[in-house]
Structure formats: structure tokens, C-alpha cells
Amino acid sequence: MQEIIGLHNIDIAIITTYMLGTLALGFFCTRYVGNAEDFFVSGKALPFWAIGFSIVVSDIGAMDFVAVAGATFRHGVSAANFDWMGSMPAMVFAAFVFVPYFWRTGVFTIPEFLGRRYNSAVQFLNAIIWAIVLFLSLSIMLWVTADKLMYTVLGWDAMWSLWLMAIVTGLYTFSGGLTAVVFTDVVQLIVMFVGGFGLLILSLWEVGGWSALREQVLAKGPEFQEHFTILLPHDTTGPFPWTGIVFGLGIVLAIAYMSGNQVIVQRTLGARTEWDAKGGMLVGGFLKSMIPLMVALPGLCALILVPQLPIEEADRAVPEMIRLLLPAGLRGLMFAALFAALMSSISGTLNSASTMFITDILGEMRSWIGKKPITERQALHLGRAFTAVLIILAGIFAKPIANRESIYVFMQTILSMFQGPTLAILLLGITWRRATRWGGLAGLTLGVTFCFILQYTPGLFTSDYPFLFVAWWSFVFSLIVTVVVSLLTAPESEEKLRGLTWGSVIQSNAAQKALQERNN
Numbered sequence: 001m002q003e004i005i006g007l008h009n010i011d012i013a014i015i016t017t018y019m020l021g022t023l024a025l026g027f028f029c030t031r032y033v034g035n036a037e038d039f040f041v042s043g044k045a046l047p048f049w050a051i052g053f054s055i056v057v058s059d060i061g062a063m064d065f066v067a068v069a070g071a072t073f074r075h076g077v078s079a080a081n082f083d084w085m086g087s088m089p090a091m092v093f094a095a096f097v098f099v100p101y102f103w104r105t106g107v108f109t110i111p112e113f114l115g116r117r118y119n120s121a122v123q124f125l126n127a128i129i130w131a132i133v134l135f136l137s138l139s140i141m142l143w144v145t146a147d148k149l150m151y152t153v154l155g156w157d158a159m160w161s162l163w164l165m166a167i168v169t170g171l172y173t174f175s176g177g178l179t180a181v182v183f184t185d186v187v188q189l190i191v192m193f194v195g196g197f198g199l200l201i202l203s204l205w206e207v208g209g210w211s212a213l214r215e216q217v218l219a220k221g222p223e224f225q226e227h228f229t230i231l232l233p234h235d236t237t238g239p240f241p242w243t244g245i246v247f248g249l250g251i252v253l254a255i256a257y258m259s260g261n262q263v264i265v266q267r268t269l270g271a272r273t274e275w276d277a278k279g280g281m282l283v284g285g286f287l288k289s290m291i292p293l294m295v296a297l298p299g300l301c302a303l304i305l306v307p308q309l310p311i312e313e314a315d316r317a318v319p320e321m322i323r324l325l326l327p328a329g330l331r332g333l334m335f336a337a338l339f340a341a342l343m344s345s346i347s348g349t350l351n352s353a354s355t356m357f358i359t360d361i362l363g364e365m366r367s368w369i370g371k372k373p374i375t376e377r378q379a380l381h382l383g384r385a386f387t388a389v390l391i392i393l394a395g396i397f398a399k400p401i402a403n404r405e406s407i408y409v410f411m412q413t414i415l416s417m418f419q420g421p422t423l424a425i426l427l428l429g430i431t432w433r434r435a436t437r438w439g440g441l442a443g444l445t446l447g448v449t450f451c452f453i454l455q456y457t458p459g460l461f462t463s464d465y466p467f468l469f470v471a472w473w474s475f476v477f478s479l480i481v482t483v484v485v486s487l488l489t490a491p492e493s494e495e496k497l498r499g500l501t502w503g504s505v506i507q508s509n510a511a512q513k514a515l516q517e518r519n520n
Contacts, residue, residue, distance in 0.1 A: 007328075007335075008329070008331075010328055010332060011328055011332030014329070014335075015335050015336055018191065018339065019339065022168070022187070022343065025184050045272045046182055046272060046276065048271070048275070048276040048277075048280040049280075049283060050182050050185075050280075051182070051268060051270070051276065051279075051280025052280045052282070052286075052287060053186045053189045053284075053287070054185035054189075054280075055264055055267050055280065055281065055284035056288055056291070057192060057345075058263055058267070058345055058347075058348035059264065059288070060288075060295065060345075064291075064295050066145075066148045066149065067407045067411070068080075068083075068292075068296050069296060069302070069314075069315075069317045069318045070314035070315035070317055071296075071409070072296040072300055072317075073299040073302055073303060073309075074311060074314045076227030076229065076300070077227065077229070077230060077292075077296060078226075078230060078231065078240040079296060079299075080230075080292035080296040081230065081231075081245050081249060082249065083288055083289070083292045083295075083296075084230075084289065085245060085249060086249050086254040087254065087258070087285060087289065087291075088285045088286075088288060090250075090254035090259070091258050091282070091284055091285030091288065093255060094255070094281055095285070096278065098259040098265075098430075099265075099268050099277050099281050100274055100277065101430060102269060102277075103269065103274050105499065107269070108269065108355055109127070109262055109266070110126070110130075110260050110261075110262055110426070111123045111126040111130065111356060111359070111360040113500075114425065117435075117440070118425070118435075118437045118439075118440030119437040119440070119441065120364050120368070121441055122437070122441050122444055123364060124361065124364045124365075125444060125445065126360075127356045127357075127359075127360035127364075129418050129448070130262055130353075130356055131356060133414060133415065133418070134262075134349050134356075135394060136411075137345075138349050138350070138353075138394040139395075139397050139401040139402055140401060140402040140410075141342060141345050141346055142162050142165065142395060142402075143158075143398035143399055143401070144407055145161070145162075146159070146161040147399075147402075147403070148315055149319050149335075158399075159399075162395055162398055163395055165339070165346070166346070166392075166394070168343065169350070170346075170350065170388060170391040182270070184347070185344050185347075188343065188344045189287075191333075192337045193294070194333065194337065195334040195337025196294035196295065196334075197293070198326075198333065198334065199294075199322065199325065199334055200293060200294055200297055200298055202326070203297070203298050203301035203305065203321060203325065204301065206305055206325060207301050207304045213300060213304065216304045217300060217303050217304065220303065227300065227303075231245060231246075234462070235462050236462075236463065240468075241468070243469075244463065244468025244469055244472070245468065248468030248469055248470070248471040248472040249471075251472065252475045253415065253471045256422055256423035256426075256475075257415065258281075259426070260419070260423060260426055262352040262356055266348075266351065266352050298317065298318055299317045299318070301321065305320075305321065305324060305325075306320045306321065306324065322335075346391070350390060353387075354383040354390070357383075357386045358374065358382055362374065362382065409467070413465070413467040413470075415467075416451065416455075416467035416468065416470045416471040417452065418448050419471055419475075420470070420472065420473070420475035420476075420477075421443060421444050421446075421448050421451070421474055421475070421478040422444070423475055424447060424475050424478035424479045424482055425443045425478065425482055427479075428443075428479065428482050428483070428486075430501060432501075433492075433497055433501050434487070434491055435482060435483075435492075436485070436489045436491060437492065438485055439483070439485040439487075440482060440486075442481050442482065443478040443481045443482030443485070444478070446477075446481050447474050447475075447477055448474075450477045451470055451474045454469070454470045454473055454474065
């Protein structure tokens with residue numbers, strides 16, 4: 001039976017104060033929600049610093065504290081590339097290429113842009129894909145925190161813990177929309193950094209510093225000799241070979257995630273100015289570069305401090321470190337940090353999913369059957385109702401979805417199944433005027449189908465976890481399909497393309513005026 005720890009009165013006081021304070025801030029933000037634009041994109045009034053903080057904390061949840069540390073425990077520091085190579089360069093690229101474009105077009109969602117640029121079928125399919133991914137992500141976040149943290153460390157019942165976190169986060173997201181999400185994120189990032197770096201400092205102190213850590217890990221045996229290698233050989237059987245990191249992650253997954261992920265992009269769509277949208281992404285990129293120190297290195301320290309931990313239970317590395325190292329008070333602060341990470345990720349996911357449901361799924365379905373567009377009041381009420389339904393469903397299905405050995409690899413595999421095709425049609429839609437509606441539809445549908453073929457055909461790749469190669473080759477395949485089908489079909493009219501290609505939006509005042517008229 002695993003050893004558990006309890007909370008002292010000071011720990012309970014810290015956690016309770018934090019939870020109540022977060023709820024109070026969320027309900028306070030309700031006064032700023034008067035219509036759908038306020039709920040979904042914060043009335044386009046967010047400053048750059050709040051956007052940057054929110055991007056980081058919404059992307060680094062309790063799942064990352066657990067899963068990235070577990071991946072580092074198994075495979076070494078190469079797992080940190082998802083925040084180093086997979087974040088900073090992609091966020092700089094997004095800040096100067098995609099973000100100004102999206103902000104000027106005035107869209108609420110990425111699928112909405114794809115619908116304008118291609119057709120409603122592309123919009124609907126992309127929204128359905130993202131809705132499935134966000135639902136899976138939400139379920140995983142809930143179960144990881146409830147089972148790997150609350151149960152492992154405290155002995156609390158996993159299902160009770162799950163519903164406690166779901167209810168608290170759902171309440172303030174339901175009430176305050178994106179404004180509540182972003183400004184609670186600002187507080188949560190501060191708490192998360194204090195708790196996370198506190199655990200890192202204590203971990204390094206306990207093992208004797210960086211040099212001692214390196215020496216002790218390498219001395220554990222031949223299977224640990226690459227644990228300090230950032231880029232692993234191409235023929236490694238692990239999930240992070242350098243070819244996959246450079247091509248699959250650096251060129252496809254990272255850019256697709258930072259430029260086409262609704263949870264990330266929605267914060268920039270709520271910016272008060274284009275400068276704030278760009279600046280928010282750059283601030284987020286700088287802060288993200290520090291995340292691996294906080295979430296990955298404790299996984300290495302666990303190899304020394306928790307040597308009895310089986311490799312198949314690597315996702316318990318951080319919970320075991322908390323149990324081993326943190327005294328009363330700091331333990332409460334660390335749990336507040338983990339709650340902060342979880343609540344931010346859940347709230348961002350809920351808000352983005354509800355935005356896509358109202359704009360891209362329900363709105364398109366009503367259009368197809370000839371019903372009138374949803375009113376502002378209806379959109380606000382339906383968005384809140386969808387938020388409540390989604391968090392309940394995620395709680396119900398959390399255990400069967402997330403109860404598996406390597407959560408991090410599972411989540412990256414899910415993302416790789418559609419991000420290559422999505423990036424291909426997004427990139428061509430912006431940069432190539434000749435891309436047509438049929439080209440975009442073929443690129444998306446055939447590209448996702450190709451992903452499944454690559455993922456589940458045995459023997460295609462050396463790695464046992466080929467998700468990075470799936471992302472790269474599905475991107476290339478979708479580019480080719482979109483180009484070929486577009487050249488074989490009639491081009492789109494100039495009227496439709498006006499303001500929907502990158503050059504016209506960024507450079508043409510006439511197109512900008514047309515966009516503003518269209519959005520109004």
C-alpha cells in the first residue's frame with residue numbers, strides 16, 4: 001500500500017483561502033459580462049501582460065506537472081523540448097504572422113476563419129475535431145489531478161476530488177467567461193511559479209545540486225546515459241528522436257498548436273489592440289521558456305530521491321516528491337499551485353469549447369436547416385449551458401479516458417492526429433489565394449484519414465511512439481492534396497477572398513474596411 005500524507009491546519013487554510021479567493025474573483029468579473037462578445041472574447045479589452053500570463057497558465061496544467069515530470073523520469077530532458085523548441089520559436093512566429101491576421105479579421109474562432117476561407121463543411125469538421133480533443137484533454141486533466149495527486153499524496157477519494165475541482169472551476173467560468181478566466185490566470189501563474197520553483201529548489205538541494213544529480217543519474221546504468229541529451233538519435237525507440245523533434249514538433253505541432261489552438265488563440269482575439277495581441281504572445285513565449293525547469297527537472301530528481309518508483313508508474317514522480325520533501329505550509333502552497341494549474345487549464349478549455357460550440361457547430365447546424373442566426377442573448381445563455389454540460393460529461397468519462405500508463409504520450413498522440421492537416425489548410429488558406437473550398441475540405445478529411453493510417457500501420461517507424469512523424473508526414477500529405485485538388489477545381493471569387501488572405505489583411509486598407517463592415 002502506497003504511503004500517503006496528511007495536510008496540517010496551515011495547509012488547509014492556504015488551500016481554502018485560495019479556492020474561495022479564486023471564486024470571488026471569478027464572480028466579480030461577472031459584472032463585465034453583458035453580451036456574447038464579453039463572454040467569449042472579453043469584449044476585446046485585454047492588455048498584453050494579462051494575455052501573456054493567461055496563455056502560459058492555461059497551457060501548463062496539473063497534467064504537465066505530473067505528465068512532463070513522468071516523461072522526464074522515463075526518457076530524460078528530451079521531453080522538455082515541447083516547451084523549449086515547441087513553444088518559444090513557434091510563439092514568436094505566431095506573434096508576427098498569424099496573430100495580427102486573426103486579430104484584424106475579427107473572428108471569434110479558428111474554425112470560423114476556415115469557414116470563411118473555405119466553406120461551412122471545413123468549419124464544422126474542424127470544430128468537431130477540436131471539440132473532441134478539448135473534451136479528452138478536459139477529462140485527462142481532471143483524472144490526473146484527482147488520481148495521481150489527490151489520491152496518491154493525500155489519500156483522498158479520487159472521484160470526490162474530481163467533482164470538487166470540476167464544480168469550483170466550472171462555477172467561475174460559467175459566470176465570468178473569458179474575463180474571469182484571464183484575470184484569475186494572472187493570480188494563478190504567480191502561485192504556480194512560487195510553488196513549482198519551490199519544489200525544484202528543494203529537490204536540487206536534496207540531491208546535492210546539478211552536478212551531483214547528473215553524476216547519480218548517469219551512474220544508474222546504461223539505460224540512463226541519454227537522460228541529459230536534448231536531441232536523441234534518430235533510431236531511438238523512445239518518443240523523442242531528433243528528427244521528430246525538429247520536423248514533427250518544431251515545424252508542425254508547435255506552430256499548429258500556438259497558431260491554431262483555440263485555447264491559446266482566443267486570448268489574443270480578446271486583445272484591446274493589435275499590439276496587445278502580439279505582445280501577449282511574446283510575453284507568453286518568454287515565460288514558457290522557464291516552464292521546463294519547473295515541471296521537468298523534478299522528474300530527474302525523482303530518479304535519485306524516489307529510486308523505488310517503478311518506471312511504469314513514472315507519472316507519480318511529482319506526487320512522491322511532494323510527499324517526501326515539502327513541510328507543512330509549503331505543502332499547502334504547492335497544492336494551491338497545482339489547483340491553480342488545473343483550474344486555469346480547465347477554465348480555458350471550457351471557455352474555448354463553448355465558443356466553438358456556439359459559433360461553429362450549433363450556428364452552422366441552424367444555418368443548414370434554415371433557422372435564424374443565434375441572438376447575442378441566446379449565445380450567452382447557450383454558452384453558459386454548454387459549459388455546465390461539458391464539465392459534467394468530462395467528470396463522468398474522466399476515469400475510462402485517462403486511466404492509462406503514459407498520459408503525456410497519449411495526449412501528444414491525440415494532437416498529432418489532426419494538427420498536421422489543420423496547419424496545412426490554415427497556412428495555404430492565408431498565403432495562397434488559389435486554395436479552394438474543395439481543396440481545403442479534401443486536405444482536412446484525407447489528411448486526418450492519413451494520420452490514422454500512419455499511426456496504426458505496424459513497422460512504418462523505428463520509434464514505438466511515432467506521433468511526431470505522423471504530424472510531419474500528414475502535414476506534407478495534406479499540403480499536396482490541398483494544392484492538387486485546388487488546381488483541379490474552380491478558383492474562389494475575389495469578393496470572397498477579399499480580406500481573407502494574409503497580404504490583403506495586413507497591407508490593404510480597403511480590405512481592412514471591408515472586413516470591418518463584414519464583421520459588423
